[in-house]
Amino acid sequence: MITFALSKGRIFDETLPLLAAAGIVPSEDPERSRKLIIGTSRPDVRIVLVRATDVPTYVQHGGADLGVVGRDTLIEHGGQGLVQPLDLQIARCRMSVAVRSDFDYAAAVRRGSRLAVATKYTSCAREHFAAKGVHVDLIKLYGSMELAPLTGLADAIVDLVSTGNTLKANHLVEVEQILSISARLVVNRAALRLQHARLRSLIEQLEVAVQQRTQAAEPLRATLPAAP
Numbered sequence: 001m002i003t004f005a006l007s008k009g010r011i012f013d014e015t016l017p018l019l020a021a022a023g024i025v026p027s028e029d030p031e032r033s034r035k036l037i038i039g040t041s042r043p044d045v046r047i048v049l050v051r052a053t054d055v056p057t058y059v060q061h062g063g064a065d066l067g068v069v070g071r072d073t074l075i076e077h078g079g080q081g082l083v084q085p086l087d088l089q090i091a092r093c094r095m096s097v098a099v100r101s102d103f104d105y106a107a108a109v110r111r112g113s114r115l116a117v118a119t120k121y122t123s124c125a126r127e128h129f130a131a132k133g134v135h136v137d138l139i140k141l142y143g144s145m146e147l148a149p150l151t152g153l154a155d156a157i158v159d160l161v162s163t164g165n166t167l168k169a170n171h172l173v174e175v176e177q178i179l180s181i182s183a184r185l186v187v188n189r190a191a192l193r194l195q196h197a198r199l200r201s202l203i204e205q206l207e208v209a210v211q212q213r214t215q216a217a218e219p220l221r222a223t224l225p226a227a228p
């Protein structure tokens with residue numbers, strides 16, 4: 001049996017077509033069911049539904065053989081015990097620094113001010129600001145980071161940005177992009193040895209599905225005007 005860890009929401013929705021191309025269709029819609037283990041059209045594959053931040057932990061410790069996780073979550077986890085064979089190129093966004101639109105970030109950095117930075121992504125943020133030589137006090141939050149600069153809790157946030165609508169709605173502006181993010185396939189190192197043939201063939205099927213999806217998107221990109 002192959003156990004696949006997925007989180008509900010964007011990752012689940014965008015992984016579905018890739019799984020379908022590998023002949024794997026979940027037998028239930030997780031949004032309509034309270035079940036945490038879902039069978040699939042392949043009798044040897046089941047899906048376990050876990051929180052996004054728990055996917056690497058499940059796969060690392062063998063609670064699942066493989067899973068799909070955002071690069072942001074993977075970096076924060078550290079990636080121990082995980083093989084990362086594939087960038088699935090789904091759930092794309094970026095990790096950025098944002099501040100209130102009336103906060104002069106460049107001047108604060110120039111002055112060498114100590115910045116209070118609120119984020120869920122403390123490892124990424126620590127590394128980013130250390131590389132820039134900016135002194136920061138990191139404040140760990142678990143969600144709604146946008147609120148921190150608005151309430152005076154922090155000068156800046158490090159958060160994921162996709163459309164930019166959440167920042168805009170809260171009068172925040174993106175001042176630096178730190179990382180480009182997409183979802184990665186992660187595999188338990190021991191499982192890859194023990195179930196080599198089955199897992200290898202599944203990884204290859206997913207790889208083909210990713211390539212086909214990218215190729216299908218190419219002609220569309222070619223018709224779009226070039227970015228400034």
Ligand code: PRP
Nearest residue numbers: 143144159160161162163164165166167
């Ligand atoms: C993410 C992120 C931002 C928002 C950005 O939150 O933390 O709040 O999406 O998207 P946008 O640029 O398209 O507006 P998510 O909804 O994933 O929930 P979270 O607060 O639990 O991270």
